[in-house]
Amino acid sequence: MKPGFDPVTLATPFFILTVLLEIALARLNLIKSRYETKDTAVSLTMGLVSTLAGLPLAAVIAAVGLWAYQHRLVTIPADAWWAWVAVFLLEDVTYYGFHRLSHERRFWWASHVNHHSSQHYNLGTALRQTWTGQVAGTWLLWVPLMWLGFPPWMVAIEKGISLVYQYWVHTEAIRRLPKPIEAVFNTPSHHRVHHARNPRYLDRNYAGILIIWDRMFGTFQAELDEEPCRYGLVHNLGTFNVLRVAFHEWIGIVRDTVRQPRHVLGWLFGPPGWSPDGSRDTSASLKAQWAAGQSAPPTSTDQEAAA
Amino acid sequence: MLTHALYIQLAGSAAAVAVLVGITAWANIARSAPPLDEDRARKLLADEFPGRTLDGLWVAVDGMGAIAKCGGMALVLCRLGDGYVARQVPWGQALAASLKDGRVIINLDDVAAPRAVIALAKWPPKGPASNNLGKDRAA
Numbered sequence: 001m002k003p004g005f006d007p008v009t010l011a012t013p014f015f016i017l018t019v020l021l022e023i024a025l026a027r028l029n030l031i032k033s034r035y036e037t038k039d040t041a042v043s044l045t046m047g048l049v050s051t052l053a054g055l056p057l058a059a060v061i062a063a064v065g066l067w068a069y070q071h072r073l074v075t076i077p078a079d080a081w082w083a084w085v086a087v088f089l090l091e092d093v094t095y096y097g098f099h100r101l102s103h104e105r106r107f108w109w110a111s112h113v114n115h116h117s118s119q120h121y122n123l124g125t126a127l128r129q130t131w132t133g134q135v136a137g138t139w140l141l142w143v144p145l146m147w148l149g150f151p152p153w154m155v156a157i158e159k160g161i162s163l164v165y166q167y168w169v170h171t172e173a174i175r176r177l178p179k180p181i182e183a184v185f186n187t188p189s190h191h192r193v194h195h196a197r198n199p200r201y202l203d204r205n206y207a208g209i210l211i212i213w214d215r216m217f218g219t220f221q222a223e224l225d226e227e228p229c230r231y232g233l234v235h236n237l238g239t240f241n242v243l244r245v246a247f248h249e250w251i252g253i254v255r256d257t258v259r260q261p262r263h264v265l266g267w268l269f270g271p272p273g274w275s276p277d278g279s280r281d282t283s284a285s286l287k288a289q290w291a292a293g294q295s296a297p298p299t300s301t302d303q304e305a306a307a
Numbered sequence: 308m309l310t311h312a313l314y315i316q317l318a319g320s321a322a323a324v325a326v327l328v329g330i331t332a333w334a335n336i337a338r339s340a341p342p343l344d345e346d347r348a349r350k351l352l353a354d355e356f357p358g359r360t361l362d363g364l365w366v367a368v369d370g371m372g373a374i375a376k377c378g379g380m381a382l383v384l385c386r387l388g389d390g391y392v393a394r395q396v397p398w399g400q401a402l403a404a405s406l407k408d409g410r411v412i413i414n415l416d417d418v419a420a421p422r423a424v425i426a427l428a429k430w431p432p433k434g435p436a437s438n439n440l441g442k443d444r445a446a
Contacts, residue, residue: 009316016323020330027334036337036388037328044324051320119390124327230354238385238392238420248419255418293357 007160015167019123022173031173033122038240040124045242046114047127057134065152068143076149087150088209091142091158095208098141100219103203103283109272110249111136117245119232121195126170131246162208166191186211189223196229197236199290202283234273234281337389342370348384355393356382365427368409372425374401383413385423392420406430 026033076083102112111132118125133139145155169191177187186207194205204221207214214220223229237245249272256267256275263276273282343351348366352359352375363376372385381401384393394415404413411430413423 012320016327019327023327023330023334023336026336034336034338034389035331035334036390037332039388040331041324041328044327048317048320048324052317119388124331232390235394235417235419236387236390236392238387238394238415238417238423240388244418244421251418289357 005157007157007164011164011167015123015127018168019127022123022171025173033171033173034120035122035124036120039118039120042240042242042245043118043124043128046131046245047129049242049246050129050131050133053131054134061134061139062152064140064143065146065155068147069149069152072147072149074149076151078151078154083150083154087145087154087158088161090145090148090150091155091162092207092209093213094141094145095159095162096206096213096217098138099206099208100217101141102138103206104271105269106249106253106272106274107268108136108138110253111138113233113249113272114245116195117233117237119236121170121172121192121229121231123167123170125195125231126167132250165209170195182211184210184212190214190220192229192231193221193223195231197232197234198227198230199283199286200227201229202234202287234283234286340386340389343367343373343384344370348373348375351384351391352382352393355384356395363432365425365430365432367426368428369426372423374411374413374425374427381413383415383423383425385425392423394420394423402431404430 022031022033023035025031026035076086099112102108111130114130115125115128118128130136142155142159146152166186169186169188171188172192174188176182176189177185181187182189186205186209190205190207190211193201196202201221204219205211205214206219211220237248239245253267257264260267260276266274266276271282271284273280273285278285341347343366345364345366348364349361352361352364352373356377359377359382361375361377361382364373365375366373372383372391374384375382376398377395379398380395381398382393382395383401384391386392394417396413396415400416401413404411406427406429409426409428411425411427413425415422
């Protein structure tokens with residue numbers, strides 16, 4: 001449900017101006033940032049169409065939210081300061097759960113994957129948004145907040161604030177912020193790790209605004225100077241066709257299920273890369289391979305190189 | 308329903324997208340992506356397929372891709388924008404790709420990366436692939 005005050009709509013001119021600024025500063029060699037034309041076109045087109053993609057189910061989502069609020073456990077006053085603190089924290093931890101689910105189960109990854117499909121990491125990448133998020137049904141995760149007693153418009157505003165916050169962390173121009181900020185908040189450094197395809201960085205830093213959830217739930221990984229982030233997917237896309245970008249994982253699910261229907265649950269709800277015979281790569285298997293490589297005794301070639 | 312205000316917002320956003328893409332093209336700030344040579348192809352393949360031993364390597368004449376033989380698999384590397392995309396397919400599938408107009412088009416059987424186009428002087432390689440390393444390499 002979109003409230004009268006929609007942070008994302010209000011921030012749209014800011015998005016455009018800051019992308020322009022990042023491009024200009026990179027052109028002048030004042031910051032580290034790279035933009036590739038077709039990649040940028042895909043990111044911005046995905047963002048533009050995503051604003052329409054939410055419309056078909058908007059009425060259903062609003063109705064479900066209102067229904068939950070009508071059956072609320074308690075009435076939380078929207079004019080109380082503590083209510084805003086509470087909705088901020090609860091919305092942020094809900095986002096963490098949504099984001100983790102979106103990476104760890106293929107059905108929801110199919111919707112989220114396109115946000116990670118650029119080999120670049122810049123403010124344009126932030127706008128590479130899903131077209132199928134509402135179909136995937138992850139909006140249901142926020143319904144308990146309304147059932148608890150937060151007005152739907154309050155939850156919607158908080159979701160919007162979170163989305164706007166997450167925009168600015170998609171940049172290589174900002175290296176590290178002061179330690180107290182890095183300790184508590186999701187920052188460009190933390191989110192670069194999240195977008196990296198290096199095995200040690202996979203499935204880490206799901207935070208929306210506060211990084212504390214990752215620290216609490218064991219999914220935090222600091223960005224390491226000795227391991228620069230390589231962005232994109234484990235198997236990067238071989239096309240700039242926006243339809244393939246938007247739907248490739250959904251098509252993959254359908255193909256796999258048609259090929260082996262008795263494994264439908266695994267194809268749908270297994271981790272991305274799951275296969276019945278284990279012949280494909282999952283984040284866990286890639287991390288295990290990487291860890292095995294790290295702990296393997298040095299070969300003669302390694303020793304010669306070290307000498 | 309689409310309201311008049313939404314139409315205006317969409318039209319404005321579409322115009323902004325077009326302008327930003329145009330400015331990106333003008334700014335020319337993509338990564339430097341020099342043509343592949345053998346060393347760089349090997350490094351990229353090692354990043355994508357760690358721990359694999361290559362039996363043969365064929366780098367595209369234009370440096371925009373490469374094919375490597377690794378046991379029964381073909382490791383395929385092709386340029387996309389200023390980056391590279393890698394896939395592996397059965398070696399027989401790569402061998403079955405025909406050479407037309409100096410380009411080998413390999414079906415990657417993947418909706419996310421349907422095919423790889425590699426410019427090679429000749430294909431398929433003759434004889435055992437491991438013996439062709441450094442001979443059939445077209446770069």
